[in-house]
Amino acid sequence: MTDSCNIKASVVIPTKNGGSRFRSVLKAVLEQKTNWPFEVIVIDSGSSDQTLAIASANPAVRIINVEPTDFQHGRTRNTAIGQAKGEFIAMITQDAQPVAENWLHSLVEKIESDEQIAGVFGRHIAYDDASLFTREELVQHFSGFQSQPVVQLTDQERYRNDPGYQQFLYFFSDNNALLRRSVWERHPYPEVDFSEDQAWARIIIEAGYKKAYSHDAVVYHSHNYGLWERFQRSFDESMALDELFHYEQPKGLLVPLRSWIGLTLRDLRSVRHNLSKEGLGLILPTIRAPIDNLMRVCGSWLGVRSALMSPTLIAFCSRDKKLKRMKRKS
Template sequence: MTTQVQQVLVTVVIPTKNGGPLLGRVLSSVFSQQTPWAFEVLVVDSGSTDETLSVVRKYPQIRVIQIKPTDFGHGKTRNLAVAAAKGEYIAMITQDALPSSPSWLVELIKPAMEDDRVAGVFGRHIAYPESSVFTKYELEQHFAGFSRYPVIELNDRQRYASDEGYRQLLYFFSDNNALLRRSVWERIPYPEVDFAEDQAWARRIVEAGYRKAYANDAAVYHSHEYGLWERLQRSFDESYALSRLFDYKQGRGLKHAIRSWMGLTRRDLVIAKRAGLLFSCPALLLKVPINNAMRITGSYLGIHGSSLPEFLRLRLSRDRRLMRIDNWSKWT
């Protein structure tokens, strides 16, 4: 860490729970950042039972806050961390988000330092090398779209009211790899919701007149290879939360779900063909339509989650506490 000045400019916040061996690599990469200013690292641990705390304590300069598992909430815990941070800016990553280069932190803060109206910055996600070709493709395509909008703000109220796609573009924010301006957070903290707290915060800041930025060169390795049931659960949680928080209405019907499944499956078969997997990995290809069926089924059930009985929502969810929340209005 380069520290030409003593005052901390950035606090890197990492929420942890059972981070496993990957956490050591994440911390090593964070402390290898080459910056012309001082930064600190703050870990908030919510009851790890593995080697997480021993890994963290290898770095005596890390400040650690320990909370009970029952006290954790995605928005609540991040607010706790920001309140304890010393930096003017807060970089948020997760325990499985590995900075890809020593310039990650400098690139992440750059848009905010260049424009005082930028309240938050999010960076690119790269699939881990061992990830499937499908995961790599999805991440590449998803973040490629944001390169056209390096800085964005709510500048068309009429379109905002009528265009759901425009709202989705404005709301997207991922605090797996993000930076917040502390002075804005003091006015607009994270909503204390248990899912999609980052996008809920982005909605607040753009509606308040601030800008949101995307830093393509501030990349982290961050990807998941879900099993079939995990894929359904993840899709359910995401769709249920986003539907409740933002009242997204597109794609609610069964016909749309079937068309989406067919489109995803065709896309994945094309990707497999380009990668030379059509004949070399038949088992993988057999999994493709099933995986997409689980994804679409989870999303469909999540969109209609409010009408499901609680016991079924709990069964379908990976983030089970979320399913007991009947009123999200407290975040507005």
């Protein structure tokens, strides 16, 4: 797998109590088929389960430890990349499992197709335990990038005035991505608590580089959020994106109502199209879906108003703030 003198790609996996799923992720990474050497780096921030034992069981895996209180999405990834040896850096998370043995090859093949490509992100599909709505949402989301897999900032006026165009250019997911090291050396991850991947994409897009999407570099990656967890996750994402990008978007009370109706109608269409195949298994997810959508849109709507909220209310709504409080106490 590795030849320390000529490593083309380094795979970086940040971990914290990855559990049994991390075992499957690491196994899939180590089984990648390439015609060039690659290395695997696990950067762990204080796991107390079997994560470190799983990683250390394979001598080919290099482990970097950081203090839990020092963890930060941007800074921790920069630490790992700074110690990596590859020309390209594949970023993956402890719960994103490559689907096939060509995952890493597909990412590298895409970035080598054009020396102006600074980063590539790959497709996500849902795990088998995900709901129909999660599965279809991922399919729809990533299919939107197929028609224009390589993008570059070419229309400055539209970029200044069109938030949708900005969001399309900024989207980047380092749950499944590849960075060109030479670009990272000039433009490392910004040291932010959330959405470090999209913040980095903005930097490289504004610097004139291209960003690419690989439909063939596929990972399993999905979450079965509880209802309150869904609210908190949506709140944190919305707050982070608003703080980073200051998107101009409607903020009236009709916004979450329209979003909720749109999402719920989308889910009902999915039920109708899949009823014969899914059968009675759709009953509980269908009942739950409108509530889940309500938690999502309410969290997002409040997230863009965080500047108007008290610290106590923000702490109540934010899962990220709660985790940070727990780290400080421990």
